[in-house]
Amino acid sequence: MSSQTAKLKVDPRDGKLAMAHFYVAFIALALGGLMGLLQTLVRSGKFELPWGIDYYQILTVHGVLMGLVLTTFFIMGFQYAAVSRTAGTHSPAARRIGWIGFWVMTVGTIMAATMVLLKEASVLYTFYAPLKAHWIFYLGMTFVVVGSWLDGAAQIMTYAKWRKENPGKPSPLLSFMAVINTVLWIVATLGVASTVLFQLLPWSLGLVDTVDVLISRTLFWYFGHPLVYFWLLPAYMCWYAIVPKIIGGKIFSDSLARLSFILFLLFSIPVGFHHQLMEPGIDPAWKFLQVVLTFMVIIPSLMTAFSLFATFERFGRSKGATGLFGWFKVLPWNDARFTVPFIGMASFIPAGAGGIINASNQMNQVVHNTIWVTGHFHLTAATSVVLTFFGISYWLVPHLTGRKLTKAMNKLGIIQGWVWFIGMVFMSGAMHFQGLLGGPRRSAFSTYGDAAQAAEWIPYQIAQAVGGSILFLGIILMIIIFVNLAFFAPKGEEEFPVGEAENLEEKAPMIFENWKLWLGITAALILFAYTIPFIDMIQNAPPGSPGFKTWNSW
Amino acid sequence: MAKAELKSNKKTEIEDSSSLKGTLASVFFLGIFIVVTWVSVYFLFLDRF
Missing domain, CATH: 1.20.210.10 (Cytochrome c oxidase-like, subunit I domain)
Structure with a gap:
């Protein structure tokens, strides 16, 4: 019994790392939330910011802290704990990589935050060129991304260990979901890493004078849309695999949950153009294609809605609820x-x-x-x-x-x-x-x-x-x-x-764990949706833009 | 005698506990909500452009 209890608990050494992530996440929530309050007060027209603080500066702090820091730190902490709980305690090597990842992300956050506070980077959380920030801001953001890759690597190592020790068995659902989200994140961040390393950093360091705005925005949105699914999938992990246990019910279908996560991996990346529909320089036919792919993401979302309703109704009826919506009351x-x-x-x-x-x-x-x-x-x-x-x-x-x-x-x-x-x-x-x-x-x-x-x-x-x-x-x-x-x-x-x-009895099909297949389709879809538009953008490139600083320094 | 019993045809109101009709109604509601919001903004577009 005691060994069973021990198994059901996240190892304290893993818990410590997850908590370290949560401390940063909740500090970001407190500071970012205060900035959000100030923004709404300024926009009411009844309040002005004191001491020369600029609206766009606090807007950048709010966006970066809430959209990038709170989410990435919370997600990595949660997934690290969820993998430890379901696939077993992380190995010392995986834990060490996780800690390195945490510190790299934290240092990056401090670098970026310092530049924003010094009014050297009021470029909002999307840091679109040709708005130009101090190079330390871009380097800090790079550290956040690289740190998150290391965090993700720790999860993948523990998942791989489980698979090796349990051949032919489908992996634990929460670990499978965490790894899908990590893979989605790694593939997506390649886009933002490319624009930062090859365009924005050399440009802000003064090594090149101009930047290709269209390429930079396209690489950003190649990352920016899967980013929102990177935020959403941990919430889906909770809805699919944790909430049923909390209410005392069952997961409606383990296989359906896995399939919907795979569909998110496939269809949330080759869709960035739907953020650029109003932009010149991209052929409307390719915009149309990416809009079609965007609409494919509705399928796993509706599968999720169906599955959750079904979980709740099944639970309610098992408690004796009757009628069309009687189950709703007994939750x-x-x-x-x-x-x-x-x-x-x-x-x-x-x-x-x-x-x-x-x-x-x-x-x-x-x-x-x-x-x-x-x-x-x-x-x-x-x-x-x-x-x-x-x-x-x-x-x-x-x-x-x-x-x-x-x-x-x-x-x-x-x-x-x-x-x-x-x-x-x-x-x-x-x-x-x-x-x-x-x-x-x-x-x-x-x-x-x-x-x-x-x-x-x-x-x-x-x-x-x-x-x-x-x-x-x-x-x-x-x-x-x-x-x-x-x-x-x-x-x-x-x-x-x-x-x-x-x-x-219903075992998840092993094809769901075939990473060569899913990564292959993911890559094929991305290449299909982006190759020709990129060639077109490079061949017919707009003139490069110098940097702009639309805000006043301290 | 047995025949007569069968004929009495009493309606028994036992709800199937595996029924998912609430789920069906919910997803229909969800679908209709999506269509209605989409169509309303589409008409706004037609009105403006």
């Missing part, structure tokens, strides 16, 4: 580990619908570069993904620190989830509507010479400030819960829930 609504990720899942319905609108060529003309887009990714990343990460923290942090989620913290967690939801309804809702009225994203407050159209936007901007303030309250609550669970909660054992498939 454990007083358990923060379920309710908070559930709010995230529900938010993915409008989030996904908005995404299909963004990716449709004509509708992209309606919403492109408007604050609708900001509203969209505050539903996907900042609600679906982040609330699921919070839900994971409620059990994972005490599991790793040898503490318990108390009743009081569970209640505070549920309150936190609802506060977040209400704040986001105001903020993201107002962003969506203002965007449809043409309100631009990435802009400080302006009345645009007292234009009538701009006057229409102001009530929505005030609603965003109200929502932003409520969300900041949500962040304070989350930090209180995190600190409590990490340092002050009573000692005890908190479960790391891992779901079981409903039908244990």
